[in-house]
Structure formats: C-alpha cells, structure tokens
Amino acid sequence: MDSTAYMDKLTDDLLVAIISYLPFKYAARCKYVDKRFEALISHHPFCAKPITLLFHFSSQSPKIFYNIPLNPPPMITLGPEVTLPLIASISDSCLGLILLQFPHHKLLCVSNPLTKAYHIFPYPTDFVAHAELETDTVTGWSSCGHPHAGLIVNSTTTFKCPNQYKVVAIGERINEFWQVQYEFHIFSPSTNSWKKLCTSSPYRNSKLLDGQGPPIYLEGSGCLHWLRAYGDIVAVDTHKESCRIISKPRDLEFGSTxxxxxxxxxxxxxxxxxxxxxxxxxxxxxxxxxxxxxxxxxxxxxxxxxxxxxxxxxxxxxxxxxxxxxxxxxxxxxxxxxxxxxxxxxxxxxxxxxxIQVFVPYVPTFAKVSTIVGNVKLPDKIIESISELNNLVSVSLGAYGW
Missing domain, CATH: 2.40.128 (Lipocalin)
Incomplete structure (x- = not known):
C-alpha cells in the first residue's frame, strides 16, 4: 500500500492529531499536499487555542495597536506594538479575517494578516450622503462620521473559495419624534457592491455603544449583534433582512464598561x-x-x-x-x-x-481573500497601514515558532 492510499484511510481527527505534533510553521506546509490537507490545516479549531491573539487600541492613541497573546510562550509579558501612519480601527474579526476602517478616507478593508491578501472598498453611498448633512438637522445621521460595521464569514466554504464573507454596516438617525432608526447595508464581494437591507422600526433613543469592541455573531441565529447604551441589543438578520431589539435583563446593573x-x-x-x-x-x-x-x-x-x-x-x-x-x-x-x-x-x-479600550480577538487561519481595490484612489499610507498590521501579526506568531 503506497503512502497516499494509507493516508486516505486515516480519519480527519487522526490526521489533525498527527499534524498537531509538528511546529505550526511546518504543519502549515502540509496544506499544499492536497485539498483535504488544506481544508484541515486551514480550519479554525486546528490552530485556535495555542495562538489566539487580541488586537488592542484606544481612543487617546488611535494609531497605536498592540497584539496581545492570550496563551503566551514563557517569558513573554508584553505583546508587540505598531504605530500606523494614519488613523484606523479594527471593527471586527472572524475566522482569520479582520475588518478595518479608515474613517478619514471613508474606506473599509477585509484583510487576512496571515496571507497578506486584502479587499478595499468604500463606505455605502447612502451613508456617506447622510453623514454629510448638517449635524443639527433632525433627520441627520448620528454615527460620528463612520458606520458601525461587522463581518460574517461562511465557515463551510471560506477555506476552499475566496471572498466567502459579507460586511454589514449600520447607521443611526433620529426621526422627528426623537426616536432612533437604524439603516442596514450589506456588502457582497461577489458583486463588489453594497445593498440596502432595511430601515428599522423606530425605537427608544439609545446610541450604539462606542468602544464596546466588535459586534457579536451567533452562527446558530445568523445574526450580528450590537450593544446599545440602554443595555438592550440590536440584532441584524442578514437572511431575513430584518432587525429586532433583544431586551436587556430586568435586573441589569450595567456598570461603566x-x-x-x-x-x-x-x-x-x-x-x-x-x-x-x-x-x-x-x-x-x-x-x-x-x-x-x-x-x-x-x-x-x-x-x-x-x-x-x-x-x-x-x-x-x-x-x-x-x-x-x-x-x-x-x-x-x-x-x-x-x-x-x-x-x-x-x-x-x-x-x-x-x-475607551477596544480589544478585538483574532485567530490566524488561511481563509481566502482576493486582493481587490475598488474604484477608489488609495493613499500610500493606507497600504502601508495594512502592511504594518500584517507585520504586527507576523511578529506575534514568530514567538510561537511560526
């Protein structure tokens, strides 16, 4: 029996157990053996526990990012840091992809720091138009010039095909009765364009919390969730193209953080x-x-x-x-x-x-992204910022022997 036939008889769990004994920089090379190995090596649970990392940035130092190892090797107590050439923020992270915002240029970017591939695209047109209204108009947007945004990645196909993700942007505005309404847009990389999902019903006026970290995606529900200052939660269902408010606990003591x-x-x-x-x-x-x-x-x-x-x-x-x-x-x-x-x-x-301290979890994977730049003129500092964040991840992973 040749080695290929022998490997075909091994279960996926046994293969992962065998590969796990290798240093990851060598185990990662196994993904080039065939598509089965690539799917196993790339899959999120394979590498999640030993090398989960957290990005961190703060409101007073918006250009400075840290990468904090959650399971650090011995003698490492301080993660590496980088200072970007312009202001950026990490809005979300999912299955090895991160969602960046460049608010001064009204651009978003989905990037895989491990493979260094990225996709850059502009804010939704409707949002940019509303954001340019006078701030004291009742119908103006109240999201401080940039949308809250979240990332959804298809866990079953993202390691086989590129661009298996969606970006959801949410904007807030106040109606004539001083109630808040939310407008949702979804970006599809397959069309490289935004689609307006819906405008919510009016709700009690309460802002989405700034600095709370990324929105929460529950795979079973198919919804993204944002926490509001009142203590309740906005849930956005991209399949049903609808949203709802999840009530806060009755006995909730919110605290300041x-x-x-x-x-x-x-x-x-x-x-x-x-x-x-x-x-x-x-x-x-x-x-x-x-x-x-x-x-x-x-x-x-x-x-x-x-x-x-x-x-x-x-x-x-x-x-x-x-x-x-x-x-x-x-x-x-x-x-x-x-x-x-x-x-x-x-x-x-x-x-x-x-x-305001923002922590964004990140687990490196080989989730596929096609490097695409839409019809936007990119300053060199944006590409430089993406590269700096990629290097920040590389330095952190190097401590694990990658």
Missing part, C-alpha cells in the same frame, strides 16, 4: 461592578430570557474620577480576561481561571490608558 461576547454558543453580557463582575447569558434566544451565569470577585479598585479601572476583555467557559488600568499608567491583563477560581497576571499593555 460592559462587554458583549459569546461562550459555548450563547451570547453573554459582562458587567464590571464595584464589588464583582457579573456574567449573564442569553439562554433562551428567541424569548429574550437571561440568567446570571456567574459572579466573580473583582480585583479592580475604584478610581477617584468618573470611570472604573477594570475592563472586561473576553470570556469563554474556561476563563475571564480583565484589564486593570489607571490614569497615566500601564494596563495589566489578568486572567481568572473558572476551574480554580484564581486570578493570575498575564502581561502588560504599555503606555497611557484611557476610558
């Missing part, structure tokens, strides 16, 4: 309070039913100003990541182990901290 996330397939809402950190999960998605999942004693202490010095970073069923910050000081990243109930210090985010 709430965080929306996903754990074990359920949406979770994290509230950092004075005495503890409360984690609730949406156990009944259709009927908007929440429950308190756990309470964790906080290690943060209140500061003598208008916000707390603890920021929830991320949560899964194994641990909570939490940033301890203070004015004009560095920010420490701590992890709470759910099995041992013990806090440990993971590392440090350097430089001055401020009240």
């Amino acid at each position: 709430p965080k929306l996330g996903v754990s074990q397939g359920r949406m979770v809402l994290i509230s950092a309070l004075k005495q503890d950190i409360v984690i609730r999960d949406l156990y009944d998605y259709e009927n908007n039913r929440w429950r308190v999942r756990t309470r964790i004693p906080t290690i943060a202490t209140p500061m003598n100003n208008d916000y707390w010095n603890g920021i929830p970073v991320s949560f899964d069923h194994e641990r909570l990541l939490f940033q301890i910050r203070a004015c004009r000081e560095d920010g420490e990243i701590h992890a709470y182990d759910m099995s041992t109930n013990v806090w440990t210090k993971m590392g440090l985010v350097d430089r001055k901290m401020d009240c």
